[in-house]
Amino acid sequence: MKIILVGFNPLNLLFKLNKVKLKEKLKANKVSYLPIFLNLKDKKIVVIGGGEVAHRKILSLVKFSKEILIVAPQIKPELKNTINKYNLTYLQDGYNKKYILKTDILIVAVDDLQLQETIYKETKDKNIMCNFSDFEEYCDFILPSYIKRDDLVVCVSTMGSAPAFAKEFKSYIQKLIPNDIDYFLKQMKELRSSLPKGKKRMDLLRKKAQNYISNLKN
Ligand SMILES: C[C@@]1(CC(=O)O)C2=NC(=C\c3[nH]c(c(CCC(=O)O)c3CC(=O)O)Cc3[nH]c(c(CC(=O)O)c3CCC(=O)O)/C=C3\N/C(=C\2)[C@@H](CCC(=O)O)[C@]3(C)CC(=O)O)/[C@H]1CCC(=O)O
Numbered sequence: 001m002k003i004i005l006v007g008f009n010p011l012n013l014l015f016k017l018n019k020v021k022l023k024e025k026l027k028a029n030k031v032s033y034l035p036i037f038l039n040l041k042d043k044k045i046v047v048i049g050g051g052e053v054a055h056r057k058i059l060s061l062v063k064f065s066k067e068i069l070i071v072a073p074q075i076k077p078e079l080k081n082t083i084n085k086y087n088l089t090y091l092q093d094g095y096n097k098k099y100i101l102k103t104d105i106l107i108v109a110v111d112d113l114q115l116q117e118t119i120y121k122e123t124k125d126k127n128i129m130c131n132f133s134d135f136e137e138y139c140d141f142i143l144p145s146y147i148k149r150d151d152l153v154v155c156v157s158t159m160g161s162a163p164a165f166a167k168e169f170k171s172y173i174q175k176l177i178p179n180d181i182d183y184f185l186k187q188m189k190e191l192r193s194s195l196p197k198g199k200k201r202m203d204l205l206r207k208k209a210q211n212y213i214s215n216l217k218n
């Protein structure tokens with residue numbers, strides 16, 4: 001399948017790749033996910049479920065968007081605190097199709113596999129990017145384990161093979177990040193925005209990045 005990019009929109013790209021993904025899955029039963037950074041501005045996110053997994057994913061999401069609606073009959077007290085802290089929207093109710101009709105991104109984290117199947121069937125022909133906590137094969141995207149330090153984001157994924165390893169490896173990488181990284185990146189950002197675009201700026205920034213990395217202790 002040819003992918004033609006006209007006015008780059010990551011969501012469109014993901015939908016096109018998803019078609020490839022489904023075809024490939026039929027052939028080789030193998031899924032691969034493209035790491036990509038989505039612009040969440042004006043995107044509606046709905047999370048169905050309010051247990052441990054939903055809370056973990058919501059904590060991941062709030063670092064990038066607060067436009068989150070949570071629908072569940074019961075939620076954990078810790079999630080209640082997160083909802084208050086970040087001013088998220090909570091609807092105390094069971095799943096209903098009406099809650100997802102205008103959604104761009106949907107996370108289904110209910111402890112009911114039958115319901116996950118039902119929601120998959122109700123969404124598969126719609127332009128909704130979905131993540132199902134128990135059905136990797138239904139996911140349009142999966143969540144990585146990540147570290148965020150201001151503008152630096154480091155993601156770890158195992159493509160679903162070993163989420164526990166992704167989590168531990170993230171902690172291992174975390175220890176390698178220098179303490180002054182935030183300061184260094186701010187300096188780089190300032191330089192980049194104050195100098196005119198072009199070869200001179202590129203050379204300077206490349207050199208500074210190389211020096212910074214080569215001065216790190218192993
Ligand atoms: C990275 C992270 C992000 C996040 O969720 O925010 C994440 N899982 C995390 C932790 C974790 N998950 C599980 C354990 C227990 C040990 C184990 O089973 O390994 C632990 C470790 C723990 O809890 O300590 C169990 C589990 N996970 C999935 C299933 C379903 C299945 O396999 O069918 C089951 C079995 C349920 C069961 O058996 O009942 C599925 C997925 N989990 C993913 C992501 C996606 C693949 C990511 C990748 O591999 O790259 C994928 C495919 C879909 C998705 O969820 O997006 C987060 C770490 C965040 C952090 O702290 O840094």
Ligand SMILES: NC(=O)c1ccc[n+]([C@@H]2O[C@H](COP(=O)([O-])OP(=O)(O)OC[C@H]3O[C@@H](n4cnc5c(N)ncnc54)[C@H](O)[C@@H]3O)[C@@H](O)[C@H]2O)c1
Pocket residue numbers: 048049050051052053054071072073074075076093094095109110111112113115132133134163
């Ligand atoms: N993807 C992952 O990383 C991962 C990790 C561990 C477990 N899981 C799976 O995720 C699922 C959820 O696990 P958990 O630990 O969060 O469970 P949990 O019991 O803590 O929470 C389940 C939530 O689903 C809600 N729910 C139930 N029926 C609902 C309905 N009809 N509409 C809306 N919400 C409804 C409940 O109110 C509750 O808030 C389990 O099936 C588990 O196997 C996934």
